[in-house]
Amino acid sequence: MAGSNPSRAKGIFISALKWGGGIALVGLIGLVVAVAVAVASLPDYDQLRRRSDLGQMVRVRAADGTLLVSLGPSFGRWLGYDEIPPTMRAAMIAVEDKRFRSHPGVDPIGVARSFKVRLESGRWKQGGSTITQQLARNIFLTNSRTFGRKVKEGVLALALERKFSKDQILELYLNRVYFGGGAYGIDAASRTFFGHGAERLGLGEAAIIAGLVKAPSNYSPTADVEAARGRAGVVLNSMVENGFLAPGLAVGVDPADIKVQPAPKQNSVRYFTDWALPQLDMLIDETSEPIDVFTTLDPGMQAAADSAINGFTPAGAQGALVALDRDGAVKAMVGGRDYVDSIYNRATQAERQPGSAFKLFVYLSALESGLKPSDTIVDEPVTIDGWTPRNSTRTHLGPVTLREAFARSINTVSAKIGESIGFGTIASMAHRFGISGNISTFPSMVLGTSDVRLIDMTRAFASVQNRGIGVVPYAVRKVVTADGQLLYQHQAEEQRVLVAPWVAAGMTDLLQSAVLSGTGRAAQIGRPVAGKTGTTSSNKDGWFVGFSSGITTGVWMGRDDAKRVAGLQGGTAPARAFAEFMKVAVAKRPVEQFETQAPMPDWQLEPDEEAWGMNYVDSEPLVDADGNPLPNQPVDPLAPQPGTEQVDQQWLDEVLRRNPDNRPQPGQQVPQPQPQQVPPVRNQPPRQPSEQPTDPLQPRP
Known part of the structure; x- marks a missing residue:
């Protein structure tokens, strides 16, 4: 019986071997089948070179091509195996998979070490993944730490090794792996961290990039440059220990001497990119390809705008600035003092009362109705429907020219203009010039009580500078794919005439006067400037919008909660920031030099009832209640005239012969609009013989 025990044990051992061998054989067959199926299902090499599966990369560039911000994954140029520096290949193999050239895709030694750590710690702590396994996981799998995922990863790695060469696998890996900072692939990493392509990587730079794979966020040079340099030292030592680098060469590299390119500043410029990028939905078809968006932003102007807003905005207040070129290109945009603190864009989203800056539309309507900058109006108390406006000086100057009234921002004159030509006419003018919000038609609207956006006000002033031709702000010049395919190119829109050129010239005259000797004197810059200040009640908002040498700039300052800002006026901090x-x-x-004089049509110089075949002034004599003709009286240019037609958007479209969608037909000759015909001179008190003529823009005694 005793002798039977060894025999029985031997039999059990042999049976176990047979069963174990059978199971192993079945497992091996299953593995072979699984690998064969995986090989058959793998994409070809050209498909794996495409990186659209990682997400769309959008690089936003300034007008000069410099990178403003990169959104989504960042891809550089795909480098073929022979283009990758040997030191980069060696560094990656040394630190990530020193037996890469000898294993079949899965490293048995690494697997054994992984199981040992699993048994000791009770969890998967050290993966032991080869470069091929990492590539399989990055392309086909997730990063979940499960046994099932490790099995799939191993099968795919074996399949990759069967289908592709070692050089091809290493090329795929180095061009697809994530290195932190949004950069995928060594070329994107090199450009992000060192400012040049990966084909020029030095030994120290290659060591830094190779060291990022283990923990991209921890060792990113833009996050912690010292940690990145310390990790580079570990990589260099590993290269020496594994025979990839001579000790003398490693000694000659000091990671502390490696220069890392600082990340581009993304503070105020993000206000612009956040406004510009949503416009892509209307400009290009949806695509998953990496794209470069070339914008209109000027980096120098943007820096100056940021400095001006932060340098002049009162403490506790916010500021915003928009600058447009003569064609509508947005050259600078600041939506607040600090994007990190607040992403709310006060240049494009905030709606605030513009105060006297709104008088642009009041005086445009007056000029279009036939008044001239030199015409005289009486500054006197006025009450309209129970509303009595007050001047900021609490005084009245008597007879003043339209030019002086605008330069001094006299409220009573604006009220008289609104009462004469109609508050609806002024609201229509504001909408004509691009004000998108609702405009009140209550009398106080002439003082800027309706909420507007800074970008809309800036656009309106830009259209005046553009001789009355509409200006539409835009941000995107062109969009191209990574391989240079043009997806979009900005084209100038058909010009839309908003007011006649002599109206725009007269308005420019008034705006220049406001800067030369009126409320906007702080905006002077040593060359011709035209503009207008705006201040709302209780100093809640301060505005200055103006133009010079083809650039139109709007500045707003105030508190987000619309509380009072002590000392804030349009002619102080906003005008100084503008300058x-x-x-x-x-x-x-x-x-x-500004064009403040423009040729007027014959019917304006020599009034004629038959001009343009339209009657603008009733030729019938005025009569009293009994039908008797009234004696001739001097006519006030602001007094309503019987038979006078309303000068509004519909009238302008009819005169310009616009089609229903308000666009001139291609090749159509657009006639100049005819302003409302009114007598040009008002009745004013005669001067004493001893009184000398005075400059109407100089302060009166």
């Missing part, structure tokens, strides 16, 4: 910015913005542009 500070414009000195930089126009420094390299030629000085341009």
Whole structure:
């Protein structure tokens, strides 16, 4: 019986071997089948070179091509195996998979070490993944730490090794692996961290990039440059220990001497990119390809705008600035003092009362109705439907020219203009010039009580500078794919005439006067400037919008909660910020004199009832209640005239012969609009013989 025990044990051992061998054989057959199926299902090499599966990369560039911000994954140029520096290949193999050239895709030694750590710690702590396994996981799997995922990863790695060469696998890996900072592939990493392509990587730089794979967020040079340099030292030592680098070469590399490119500043510029990028939905068809978006932003102007807003905005308040070129290109945009603190864009989203800056539309309507800058109006107390406006000086100057009234921002004159030509006419003018919100038609609207956006006000002033032709702000010049395919190119829109050129010239005259000797004197920059201040009640908002040498800039300051800001007026901090910015913005542009005189049509110079075949002034004599003709009286240019037609958007479209969608037909000759015909001179008190003529823009005694 005792002798039977060894025999029985031997039998059990042999049976176990047979069963174990059978199971192993079945498992091996299953593995072979699984690998064969995986090989058959793998994409070809050209398909794996495409990186659209990682997400869309959008690189936003300034007007000069410099990178403003990169969103989504960042891809550089795909480098073939022979283009990758040997030191980069060696560094990656040394630190990530030193037996890469000898294993079949899965490293048995690494697997054994992984199981040992699993048994000791009770969890998967050290993966032991080869470069091929990492590539399989990055392309086909997730990063979940489960046994099932490890089995799939191993099968796919074996399949990759059967289908592709070692050089091809290493090329795929180095061009697809994530290195932190949004960079996928060594070329994107090199450009992100060192400012040049990966084909120029030095030994120290290659060591830094190779060290990032283990923990991209921990060792990213843009996050912690010292940690990245310390990790590079570990990589160099590993290269020496595994025979990839001579000790003398490693000694000659000091990671502390490796220069890392600082990440581009993304503070105020993000206000612009956040506004510009949503416009892509209307400009290009949906695509998953990496794209470069070339914008209109000027980096120098943007820096100057940021400095001006932060340098002049009162403590506790916010500021915003928009600058447009003559064609509508947005050259600078600041939506607040600090994007990190607040992403709310006050340049494009906030709606605030513009105060006297709104008088642009009041005086445009007056000029279009036939008044001229030199016409005289009486500054006197006025009450309209129970509303009595007050001047900021609490005084009245008596007879003043339209030019002086605008320069001094006299409220009573604006009220009289609104009462004469109609508050609806002024609201229509504001909408004509691009004000998108609702405009009140209550009398106080002439003082800017309706909420508007800074970008809309800036657009309106830009259209005046553009001789009455509409300006539409835009941000995107062109969009191209990574391989250079053009997806979009900005084309100038058909020009839309908003007011006649002599109206725009007269308005420019008034705006220039406001800067030369009126409320906007702080906006002077040593060359012609035209603009207007705006201040709301209790100093809640301060505005200055103006133009010079083809650049139109709007500045707003105030609190987000619309509380009072002590000392804030349009002619103080906003005008000074405007001047500070414009000195930089126009420094390299030629000085341009304003066109404040424009030829007027014959019917304006010599009034004729038959002009253009339209009757604008009733020729019938005025009569009293009994039908008797009234004696001739001097006519006030602001007094309503019987038979006078309303000068509104519909009238302008009819005169310009626009089609129903308000666009001139291609090749159509657009006639100039005819302003409302009114007598040009008002009745004013005669001067005493001893009184000398005075400059209407100088302060009165």
